[in-house]
Amino acid sequence: MKIINIAIADDEQLFRSGIRFLLEREANINVIFEAENGEELINFIKNTEEFPDVILMDLKMPEINGVEATKTLHKSHPNIKIIALTSYDGKSFITNMIDVGASSYLLKNASPKKVIHTINKVFEKGFYYDDRVLKIIHENIISSTGKRIKSDLDNQLLSKREIDVLELLCDQYTTAEIAEKLFISPRTVEGHRNNLLAKTQSKNVAGLVIYGIQKKLIEISPDFY
Structure with missing residues (x-):
């Protein structure tokens, strides 16, 4: 049994x-x-020899708030997974935290069982979002005026055409519509979709969306309200 080391950041x-x-x-x-x-929290991470695997991060804190702390730690220690645990449930808060690197988003009124489940899932998979957060992410991608990030093809794991298909899947286009837009056959679209699922080890389109966000192939600018 692997032990999950946890750090908690909260002003209460x-x-x-x-x-x-x-x-x-x-x-x-x-x-x-x-x-x-x-x-x-940041000072602890800078000086410790025993790093946490997962951080539970509140948003509103003095000195440095949870968003800025997440942004800083995600850049300096990307292997440490951060779960937002907060009382703020606005769409802008959720997209902002995910945009700066949070691996999950929980409300403080979540059940103990859900908190434990989320920690274990984040430790195992690197991220975990429930249906409500997934819906908000998807809505943000659809409505965002920001450009998709195409420069980083995850060390060539995904081809340019697969990235094109991924973007259109995120925009909720059907197989036939994607085929028409890319001037390829529906069968070819399905082939690219299956390759995407296999390469990213995703079970469905929602998993592909999250993969794209985590790998910075899809941008979710926090401008959705």
């Missing part, structure tokens, strides 16, 4: 104590640090 001591008590009842979870703001 009572909440930190409560979530720590919940987590430490799990045999595979070990809380290694608590921070009351983003600055304290």
Whole structure:
């Protein structure tokens, strides 16, 4: 059994104590640090020899807030997965946190079972979004005026044509519509779709969308309200 090392960043001591008590009842979870703001968390990461696998990050904190802390840590330590755990449920908050590198987004009124499930999924897969967050992400992609990022083809794992198909799938075009837009046959579109699923180890189009976001092949500018 692999132990998941956790750090908690939240300015409310009572909440930190409560979530720590919940987590430490799990045999595979070990809380290694608590921070009351983003600055304290970043300083810990800079100086520690024992890194957390997963950080539970509040959004509104003094000194450095959760968005800025996530952005900083995602750049300096991309292997550390960050789960937003907050009382803010607005669409702009969700897309903003995911845009700067959060691997999941939870509300503080989530059930203990859901919190534990999300931590385990993020540790196993690198990300986990529930249906509501997936819907918001998808709506943002559809409505965003931002350009898709095409320069990084994930070390050539995906071909340019597969990226084209991925973008159109994200825009909710049907197989026939994609075929018409790209001047290829529907059968070829299905072939590209199956290749995308296999290469990214995704089970469905939602999984492809998340893969594109995580690999920065799809941009989700936080301009959707």
